[in-house]
Amino acid sequence: MLYPWQESLWQQWQQLLDQERLHHAILLLAPAGSGREALARQLSKTLLCSNGVTEPCGVCHSCRLFEAGNHPDYHQVAPEQAGKQIGVDTIRKCTRLAVETSQLGGQRIMQIDFADAMGEAAANALLKTLEEPPAGCQFILMAEALDKLLPTINSRCNKWRLAMPDEQDTRRWVGRQLMQDVKLEIVRINGCAPLATQAFIEQGQDIRYGNLLSAFAAFLQPPHLGLQELVGMFAKEGHHSLSWVSYFLVDCLKLQQGAGSFLVHSESLPLVQQAAAAVTSPLLMNQIRKANALHRQLDTHTGLNTELLIMDWLMGFMPQPKL
Ligand SMILES: [Zn+2]
Known part of the structure; x- marks a missing residue:
């Protein structure tokens, strides 16, 4: 079929x-x-x-x-x-x-x-x-x-x-399969691939994704609370969670540069605004680069201490102690 x-x-x-x-x-x-x-x-x-x-x-x-x-x-x-x-x-x-x-x-x-x-x-x-x-x-x-x-x-x-349907068609198709409303941002982070989007929702990843983003956006605010819990969420979700937050951080950068109408997370605008106000552009760029590198590293090498590496990356958002 x-x-x-x-x-x-x-x-x-x-x-x-x-x-x-x-x-x-x-x-x-x-x-x-x-x-x-x-x-x-x-x-x-x-x-x-x-x-x-x-x-x-x-x-x-x-x-x-x-x-x-x-x-x-x-x-x-x-x-x-x-x-x-x-x-x-x-x-x-x-x-x-x-x-x-x-x-x-x-x-x-x-x-x-x-x-x-x-x-x-x-x-x-x-x-x-x-x-x-x-x-x-x-x-x-x-x-x-x-x-x-x-x-x-x-x-x-x-x-x-094979051309993928556009995001609205994917959203409608998945919505019909699951008989529920589907967020465009979920379609987008799944590359508009209908079956990937459907599986993402069926496996409850959309809910865990929402929770992770909220916890992450809260952590970005001083005094940067909840580091341990956040590391746990990332580690439990696996490497791809780094690509999720990488989309989110790119959105923050776009908002700062006045390209707010091209956000992946159009339905989570308050979270993007909150995070974009808390982190400077140079730090965002640096952390996006590091997240992508870390994602590749975790993908290609086994036996690394994932939790430690993710914690190290997250601490990059915190003010560095003066020597
Ligand atoms: Zn035949």
Whole structure:
């Protein structure tokens, strides 16, 4: 099943399928939380179907195997753990399967979710197969953005970008799914990706996000109370909470520079105003930079003392003792 914002891209693919002009390696650029897997599955199912050309018939042996998750010629590659790299061994296994004959006599599909999680060795292992594509083998790669992929991989693929609905459409769609009002700022911090926004609310992250922002804005006021509790909230929420507050601090900076109509947090204006009045622009810029660096650091290195590092960053908002 496809989502409404995927229809137009799907129609373009259907046209290529109809004309037998689909490239052997598709690269789908779309954020996580866009439902991109559904689009890749629809294409795979159609290619594998013994009856349909531009649409899976849903009744043939292949379609039934696909729906049951047992199709022997449909191979999905993903990191073993979310957020981790796809190893070179995983890609080698995939390229071996790519040159074998199909079990059902049709095509073989190699779907690489999170292609941007391939390390350099893995990407290089894939490259050779992409350069000399085996007959009857379709590659479908998915990634968030081009800049996270090796240029040599990019250049071998036919690239498609899945456009996200605009923020109002996303808000309406998520609102209908959950039967509740959805704040635009929640849509925005989720990059307008509808499924990401929906999951954010379903998991109660929107409420925890609101609590964290309130506690953070209060802490920014002298005499900077509640440091320990705030560190606890950040640590419990994980690294992405640093990107949340980074959006918030950028809003404070925009307000100070008179760009108040472009705020992400348009629904939390009082909080932004309060914080913007308490922190100077140079300090804001410095702390935003540090928050982004810390986020990257925590993402790439395990075993760091998260609480200590976050506390250190938060203390950067407090007046420094004179020596
Ligand atoms: Zn079928």
